[in-house]
Amino acid sequence: MSTNQIHIDPYERNWMIISAILLVLFATAVSVAAFGMGIQVPAPEQRVDPRTVATDPNSPWSNPGLREIEPGKYDAYVLARAIPSWEYLPKEMTIPAGSSVSFYVTSSDVQHGFKIQDTNANFQVVPGQVSKLTIKFDKPGTYNFICTEYCGSGHGVMYGAIIVTP
Amino acid sequence: MNKYFLNGLYSVLGFIVISAFAFKIFQPIKVLPRMQLSPAFSLVDQDSARLTSEDLRGQFVLYTFAYTNCPEACTAINDTMKEVQSRLSEVELDGISVSFVTISMDPQRDTPEALNAYAQSINANTEQWKFATTTNETLLKTIIGSGFETYYEKKEDGSFAFDPSFVLVDGWGIVRAEYRYATEVSNADRILRHLGVLAEEVRNSKGTTKLAYEAAHLFLCYAP
Numbered sequence: 035m036s037t038n039q040i041h042i043d044p045y046e047r048n049w050m051i052i053s054a055i056l057l058v059l060f061a062t063a064v065s066v067a068a069f070g071m072g073i074q075v076p077a078p079e080q081r082v083d084p085r086t087v088a089t090d091p092n093s094p095w096s097n098p099g100l101r102e103i104e105p106g107k108y109d110a111y112v113l114a115r116a117i118p119s120w121e122y123l124p125k126e127m128t129i130p131a132g133s134s135v136s137f138y139v140t141s142s143d144v145q146h147g148f149k150i151q152d153t154n155a156n157f158q159v160v161p162g163q164v165s166k167l168t169i170k171f172d173k174p175g176t177y178n179f180i181c182t183e184y185c186g187s188g189h190g191v192m193y194g195a196i197i198v199t200p
Numbered sequence: 201m202n203k204y205f206l207n208g209l210y211s212v213l214g215f216i217v218i219s220a221f222a223f224k225i226f227q228p229i230k231v232l233p234r235m236q237l238s239p240a241f242s243l244v245d246q247d248s249a250r251l252t253s254e255d256l257r258g259q260f261v262l263y264t265f266a267y268t269n270c271p272e273a274c275t276a277i278n279d280t281m282k283e284v285q286s287r288l289s290e291v292e293l294d295g296i297s298v299s300f301v302t303i304s305m306d307p308q309r310d311t312p313e314a315l316n317a318y319a320q321s322i323n324a325n326t327e328q329w330k331f332a333t334t335t336n337e338t339l340l341k342t343i344i345g346s347g348f349e350t351y352y353e354k355k356e357d358g359s360f361a362f363d364p365s366f367v368l369v370d371g372w373g374i375v376r377a378e379y380r381y382a383t384e385v386s387n388a389d390r391i392l393r394h395l396g397v398l399a400e401e402v403r404n405s406k407g408t409t410k411l412a413y414e415a416a417h418l419f420l421c422y423a424p
Contacts, residue, residue, distance in 0.1 A: 081424075
């Protein structure tokens with residue numbers, strides 16, 4: 035070691051090395067998940083106008099609900115709203131087991147959340163944006179979905195269910 | 201000597217990381233995402249001629265889905281198709297042609313003759329704008345539903361429940377944009393702007409700038 039190098043305590047050096055290794059590990063894990071395994075995170079799909087999204091007849095959320103785009107593959111247009119009451123439209127959806135459902139969720143007023151229990155769906159619902167995530171339901175049962183962003187006094191009653199029939 | 205080498209190495213690595221961040225933040229180049237492959241199909245058009253997805257390679261294609269007995273929902277779709285056609289000269293396309301295809305979801309009533317009569321009734325230029333369908337309804341559901349991810353379903357009274365949508369496909373047969381929701385900017389304005397972005401990518405993707413465009417895809421620098 036040359037004399038002009040600064041002195042680093044061995045413990046500090048070890049921890050620096052460990053943190054650097056961790057950073058590389060995380061970066062690798064995220065890259066493998068995103069590009070190798072194709073794991074998707076909920077992303078803003080497209081912008082919409084929250085003032086007309088629920089009323090415009092050309093907007094799918096004027097008639098929210100399930101749409102079977104081919105056997106076993108569904109699009110679910112879900113509207114989260116606080117006016118006139120805190121609720122999801124539709125409140126209940128029934129699909130056969132093994133279906134994959136693409137959720138397109140948006141809000142017509144304030145920010146809401148959308149979490150489906152026992153799945154990895156959990157995202158913000160921002161007025162003016164569409165959040166999209168595709169989930170495959172293999173196991174029959176009832177999957178409740180709830181609002182995870184505090185959105186007002188009726189936040190606690192904001193829930194619904196996906197019923198997966200065998 | 202070793203120290204200089206390490207310093208040089210760190211500077212180069214730092215420069216690469218900072219350039220990558222700068223590219224992502226300032227987004228000097230914007231592209232349209234490569235969403236998925238557009239479905240392959242073989243349909244019959246309004247002149248009873250065969251229209252396949254391969255015939256439409258090498259040009260930009262705007263697809264939409266409708267049926268001729270459609271009460272009023274299709275008027276807005278046709279208006280958008282016509283507006284984009286009439287304003288195409290506003291976009292610098294560099295000789296890349298743009299085709300328009302309306303796929304009918306009602307093959308029972310929309311025979312080639314019916315499609316032709318419909319095209320005449322709305323003054324469509326059938327050189328550029330094709331109306332097509334196939335009598336194989338299972339296949340049609342797969343093309344429109346699974347391929348273009350557009351919902352439609354026949355109702356009891358023979359009319360259709362469907363979500364109006366436009367799908368923009370590039371010359372390689374890759375879906376580059378979908379228009380499903382009403383936004384503040386009209387669909388026609390967005391489609392025209394996106395056609396310009398696509399043509400610019402084709403024009404500039406040569407030599408080293410091609411790498412810059414690939415970087416824009418990698419860093420998700422998407423045009424709004």
